[in-house]
Amino acid sequence: MQHNLVLYNTLTRKKENFEPIHPNLVGMYVCGPTVYSDVHLGNCRTFVSFDLIYRYLLHLGYKVRYVRNITDAGHLEGDNDEGDDKFAKKAKLEQLEPMEIVQKYTIGFHDVLRLFNTLPPSIEPTATGHISEQIEMVKQIIDNGYAYEVNGTVYFDVEKYVKEYNYTILTNRNLEDMLNNTRELGGQDEKHGRLDFALWIKAKPEHIMRWPSPWGVGFPGWHIECSAMSRKYLGDQFDIHGGGMDLAATHHTNEIAQSQACNHSTPAKYWMHTNMLTVNGARMSKSAGNGFLPGELFTGNHALLNRGYSPMAVRFFMLQAHYRSTLDFSNEALDAADKGYKRLMTAIALLDKISPAAKSTFGDLKAIQERSYAAMDDDFNSPVLIAELFEVVRIINSIYDGKLTINKKDLDALKAYIQAFVFDILGLKDDQLGDADNMDDLMQIIIDLRNDAKQNKDFVMSDRIREQLTAIGIQLKDSKDGTLWNKI
Numbered sequence: 001m002q003h004n005l006v007l008y009n010t011l012t013r014k015k016e017n018f019e020p021i022h023p024n025l026v027g028m029y030v031c032g033p034t035v036y037s038d039v040h041l042g043n044c045r046t047f048v049s050f051d052l053i054y055r056y057l058l059h060l061g062y063k064v065r066y067v068r069n070i071t072d073a074g075h076l077e078g079d080n081d082e083g084d085d086k087f088a089k090k091a092k093l094e095q096l097e098p099m100e101i102v103q104k105y106t107i108g109f110h111d112v113l114r115l116f117n118t119l120p121p122s123i124e125p126t127a128t129g130h131i132s133e134q135i136e137m138v139k140q141i142i143d144n145g146y147a148y149e150v151n152g153t154v155y156f157d158v159e160k161y162v163k164e165y166n167y168t169i170l171t172n173r174n175l176e177d178m179l180n181n182t183r184e185l186g187g188q189d190e191k192h193g194r195l196d197f198a199l200w201i202k203a204k205p206e207h208i209m210r211w212p213s214p215w216g217v218g219f220p221g222w223h224i225e226c227s228a229m230s231r232k233y234l235g236d237q238f239d240i241h242g243g244g245m246d247l248a249a250t251h252h253t254n255e256i257a258q259s260q261a262c263n264h265s266t267p268a269k270y271w272m273h274t275n276m277l278t279v280n281g282a283r284m285s286k287s288a289g290n291g292f293l294p295g296e297l298f299t300g301n302h303a304l305l306n307r308g309y310s311p312m313a314v315r316f317f318m319l320q321a322h323y324r325s326t327l328d329f330s331n332e333a334l335d336a337a338d339k340g341y342k343r344l345m346t347a348i349a350l351l352d353k354i355s356p357a358a359k360s361t362f363g364d365l366k367a368i369q370e371r372s373y374a375a376m377d378d379d380f381n382s383p384v385l386i387a388e389l390f391e392v393v394r395i396i397n398s399i400y401d402g403k404l405t406i407n408k409k410d411l412d413a414l415k416a417y418i419q420a421f422v423f424d425i426l427g428l429k430d431d432q433l434g435d436a437d438n439m440d441d442l443m444q445i446i447i448d449l450r451n452d453a454k455q456n457k458d459f460v461m462s463d464r465i466r467e468q469l470t471a472i473g474i475q476l477k478d479s480k481d482g483t484l485w486n487k488i
């Protein structure tokens, strides 16, 4: 089948045909988490969105080098190179070494993403593991004339840069407005221009995470790690650079400027930004304190939650929105997603119980498949794909109920379609009732016990077994071939 993948490029503010720079190796860089605390559900939404993109590229047959970094140094509390170091502050609070903080939250991040069934990236570089690459890049930017050193700190010279390049190319903001929104420099300030930002920061005596450099002992600025690590693993120019929308205005704007000043080229051909997960309309964020931890969501152990939800129901909730739309958290929305997810998995489980007929009367699988690809080819439109999947659910249920029939060839094709779109591309799995093989065996034991009860005319017991199974979402159906079961 011919594919014409189209994606929305933040850089051009347009949907564009995806044409990789090197067709046999797609390079994708996604800004990873800052591991000084647990990731919240908003962070997870961004990583699940890029997992969907990664999975679809793989499904289309691209070889992808997916690089997602771990920010484990250099993050100060303020956006403007001000405030305490987040890692050092947390280390003091938890009475741990900064690298123990990094280790603890990196493991937590991996655990959570595994629960969400995201594929690991090809490379997961850390900022602290690439200090020399960052120093090298800062040196080159200085040599090219776009940075200056003051008293052990190196600043990027935005004022010089804007004379030659479009600094706000990614967001199309007005430079005057940006200047007006930035505080005036005072006598204490070392930097020359209001928009200048630090590439390398001199370490105060109490600063724990510090490295030697040509400018004295210090640590890297917030943005240089991604420029240095994407260049190292993907080259000066690569295909896709992604992250949450909140990163575009500062972090990604500065990444572009750094790469341009160092390599004389913009780093990525396509910039992709995921929209925010919100709570009552406000962005979920660590600092706002409105961030659910995924663990709280799974157990329901949070004041705003009526109950817990399985990781796959939450993944389904995320995929029901397009990655460029905001997604507002609510109990009702999660309940609806949970129901939809269970309906889908229940129908899929029926596929193994359907006996093929001589003829198919269920309709046109090819058309469904084409519409499913069209949805994903249109900027990874998972909600449209899911609507298509519910059409498939309706068909499966009708076949199971005997209203429609399917022959062997079509049944195999339907199973392959489900494998591709539900499991490979959407990355869902059936986490409702554990291992399916085991479940079949367990259910057979229960069904046999119920049949024994019926034979002994113990109808109170046989009814009780059926009712209690219904209460936990399992339906029994007596047929001429014996008793069948399915999830409701």
Ligand code: AMP
Pocket (backbone or CB within 6 Å): 031, 032, 033, 034, 035, 041, 042, 043, 044, 045, 046, 243, 244, 245, 246, 247, 274, 275, 276, 277, 278, 283, 284, 285
């Ligand atoms: P951080 O750990 O804060 O650096 O964030 C890691 C990633 O999560 C970045 O790509 C952010 O843009 C993204 N992110 C942060 N908050 C949200 C949110 N509420 N919804 C979606 N993505 C978010």
Ligand code: ZN
Pocket (backbone or CB within 6 Å): 030, 031, 032, 226, 251
């Ligand atoms: Zn980054």
